[in-house]
Amino acid sequence: MNVINFINAFFSDSAHWKGYDGIPTRLWEHVQYSLQALALAAAIGLPIGLITGHYGRGGNVLALVATAGRALPTFGLLVVATLALGFGMLPVMIPLVVLAVPPILVTTYEAMRSVDPPPVDAARGMGMRESSILLRVELPVALPLILGGMRSAAIQIVSTATIAAYVSLGGLGRYIVDGLYQHDYEKVIGGATLVAGLALATLGLFWAAGRAAVSPGVRRAN
Numbered sequence: 231m232n233v234i235n236f237i238n239a240f241f242s243d244s245a246h247w248k249g250y251d252g253i254p255t256r257l258w259e260h261v262q263y264s265l266q267a268l269a270l271a272a273a274i275g276l277p278i279g280l281i282t283g284h285y286g287r288g289g290n291v292l293a294l295v296a297t298a299g300r301a302l303p304t305f306g307l308l309v310v311a312t313l314a315l316g317f318g319m320l321p322v323m324i325p326l327v328v329l330a331v332p333p334i335l336v337t338t339y340e341a342m343r344s345v346d347p348p349p350v351d352a353a354r355g356m357g358m359r360e361s362s363i364l365l366r367v368e369l370p371v372a373l374p375l376i377l378g379g380m381r382s383a384a385i386q387i388v389s390t391a392t393i394a395a396y397v398s399l400g401g402l403g404r405y406i407v408d409g410l411y412q413h414d415y416e417k418v419i420g421g422a423t424l425v426a427g428l429a430l431a432t433l434g435l436f437w438a439a440g441r442a443a444v445s446p447g448v449r450r451a452n
Contacts (some may be wrong), residue, residue: 240420243268267326268384275334283342284364296332308393330383337379341372374444381436383387388429404419
């Protein structure tokens with residue numbers, strides 16, 4: 231049986247569409263895990279990236295932190311966190327947030343540094359406060375790149391949140407883990423297809439968000 235047949239068999243089985251192990255339930259669990267991790271990563275990465283980028287300080291430190299974060303093995307971090315904290319949501323959030331912070335942090339910093347100096351200097355010359363310059367002058371111009379970093383982080387989280395199944399939680403990873411244990415490759419491929427589909431949907435959502443949030447003039451300039 232080829233991959234297409236596996237996918238067709240998985241999605242055409244009515245048992246996969248209802249109950250606690252049904253696709254709607256597992257999909258919603260996966261979305262919840264992903265949203266929580268992305269919100270935490272954004273709460274850490276965005277403020278630091280905005281402030282350091284605005285003042286142009288700490289770029290080397292941010293690059294070092296980002297490199298260290300990317301070098302940490304996600305599954306290994308999950309194991310260590312589970313051994314230290316026990317089973318639950320927190321050990322899952324730690325590796326997902328560590329995975330997502332670097333692209334948000336570095337991209338936000340670089341986006342702020344890419345803003346042309348003349349408008350910023352003009353705003354300072356008009357007596358605008360630094361916070362107003364950041365939010366009203368620099369942020370609108372930097373927003374496309376910032377959303378790009380958020381998009382990259384979101385897709386990485388969606389693709390990696392399957393690790394929740396390894397510590398007895400739900401999500402789409404449940405199909406992959408259980409399918410491997412049961413030698414049910416129809417379930418494995420079906421779960422992987424759902425994760426890939428959710429990643430593509432995430433890409434589309436960020437594209438739509440960029441169209442809605444970024445002004446046409448800034449989009450043309452980028």
